[in-house]
Amino acid sequence: MGTAAGPAADSALVRAARGLPVDRTPVWFMRQAGRSLPEYRALRAGTAMLQACQDPDLVTEITLQPVRRHGVDAAILFSDIVLPLVVAGMDIEIKPGVGPVVASPVRSVADVDALPPLEPDRLEFLATSVRRLVAELGSTPLIGFAGAPFTLATYLIEGGPSKEHARTKAFMYAEPEAWRRLLERLAVSAATFLQVQVDAGASAVQLFDSWAGVLSATDYASRVLPHSRAVFDALGDRDVPKVHFGVGTGELLPLIGDAGADVVGVDWRVPLDEAARRVGPGYSLQGNLDPAVLLADRETVDREVRRVVEQGRAARGHVFNLGHGVLPDTDPGVLTHVVELVHELSAR
Numbered sequence: 001m002g003t004a005a006g007p008a009a010d011s012a013l014v015r016a017a018r019g020l021p022v023d024r025t026p027v028w029f030m031r032q033a034g035r036s037l038p039e040y041r042a043l044r045a046g047t048a049m050l051q052a053c054q055d056p057d058l059v060t061e062i063t064l065q066p067v068r069r070h071g072v073d074a075a076i077l078f079s080d081i082v083l084p085l086v087v088a089g090m091d092i093e094i095k096p097g098v099g100p101v102v103a104s105p106v107r108s109v110a111d112v113d114a115l116p117p118l119e120p121d122r123l124e125f126l127a128t129s130v131r132r133l134v135a136e137l138g139s140t141p142l143i144g145f146a147g148a149p150f151t152l153a154t155y156l157i158e159g160g161p162s163k164e165h166a167r168t169k170a171f172m173y174a175e176p177e178a179w180r181r182l183l184e185r186l187a188v189s190a191a192t193f194l195q196v197q198v199d200a201g202a203s204a205v206q207l208f209d210s211w212a213g214v215l216s217a218t219d220y221a222s223r224v225l226p227h228s229r230a231v232f233d234a235l236g237d238r239d240v241p242k243v244h245f246g247v248g249t250g251e252l253l254p255l256i257g258d259a260g261a262d263v264v265g266v267d268w269r270v271p272l273d274e275a276a277r278r279v280g281p282g283y284s285l286q287g288n289l290d291p292a293v294l295l296a297d298r299e300t301v302d303r304e305v306r307r308v309v310e311q312g313r314a315a316r317g318h319v320f321n322l323g324h325g326v327l328p329d330t331d332p333g334v335l336t337h338v339v340e341l342v343h344e345l346s347a348r
């Protein structure tokens with residue numbers, strides 16, 4: 001426990017996250033491990049997503065694939081935000097092209113109270129995967145992650161992916177006490193999941209609150225943020241950089257750092273220089289190339305990468321990333337090119 005040690009503790013990712021000078025801007029991609037890579041599709045064939053996430057051999061290999069291929073400055077653990085719920089015993093499946101589907105959605109106070117807790121001793125596979133990865137990665141940092149309480153609650157209440165998140169909001173307004181208990185429980189399991197990863201050697205953590213942007217700042221501040229803060233607080237003296245990210249959070253940017261992040265993830269809607277003003281001093285930024293730009297012509301890709309690198313200079317520190325995950329149709333060669341271009345443009 002305690003401070004991050006090992007060869008990745010002084011990596012560009014960790015340094016940029018802390019606002020320290022770097023030789024060049026670190027770059028990695030959300031969803032870099034996954035369907036844009038033919039070697040991923042070959043390895044995953046015949047294994048269900050949530051089974052693959054619990055197999056240390058597959059997790060290690062899939063996590064390393066984008067590092068080998070693209071030369072990114074960080075690995076992110078191959079897992080999924082619903083995995084802690086699955087390990088706890090909930091019946092959840094990831095349907096290809098759809099996302100997580102929950103067999104018995106949470107619709108009442110009784111459903112909340114019946115949620116199974118996550119027993120830490122069921123996470124041996126996770127600690128094993130992280131330890132192996134850290135040994136293989138050497139000076140390249142491994143980012144551990146978990147889903148934030150709100151985003152997990154949306155899947156549990158809606159029963160699957162949703163655009164409006166209307167049932168989630170209705171539950172939040174109609175059952176404030178059950179809502180609070182639900183988010184408290186989800187915060188505990190997210191914290192357990194992160195603690196295991198950091199104690200096994202992860203160099204940084206990212207808490208994904210992907211769908212928090214559907215909330216008003218007022219509701220976010222009073223009904224969600226305290227639970228995200230509880231997740232980060234539970235890391236105690238584990239001194240690793242903490243990244244917090246959601247989509248469409250332009251109006252929430254002044255609040256998101258308050259949850260306890262060192263780095264605020266930004267989607268493509270808000271330019272990074274404006275995002276730096278909104279989050280205020282004391283935070284680094286991560287982002288924010290529109291993933292769809294990678295499907296455009298090379299000239300557009302280069303122009304947009306240049307813009308993001310330049311606007312990122314307004315922040316205390318910048319971790320180059322996409323504004324959301326890699327789209328499955330992305331040409332992996334373009335991702336490798338972006339890594340090289342960011343390094344070239346930012347070399348000091």
Ligand SMILES: Cc1c2[nH]c(c1CCC(=O)O)Cc1[nH]c(c(CCC(=O)O)c1C)Cc1[nH]c(c(CCC(=O)O)c1C)Cc1[nH]c(c(C)c1CCC(=O)O)C2
Binds near residue numbers: 044094095098161
């Ligand atoms: C909302 C969310 C989920 N999962 C995740 C989030 C938060 C990030 C975000 O906002 O995108 C997090 C996640 N899921 C996955 C990772 C792996 C690490 C990485 O490379 O970033 C991470 C960080 C693997 C995955 N998670 C998933 C896949 C695809 C499944 C497959 O390959 O069969 C992968 C590689 C499945 C998944 N899981 C989820 C969705 C929406 C989907 C896509 C469904 C689909 O379009 O098929 C839920």
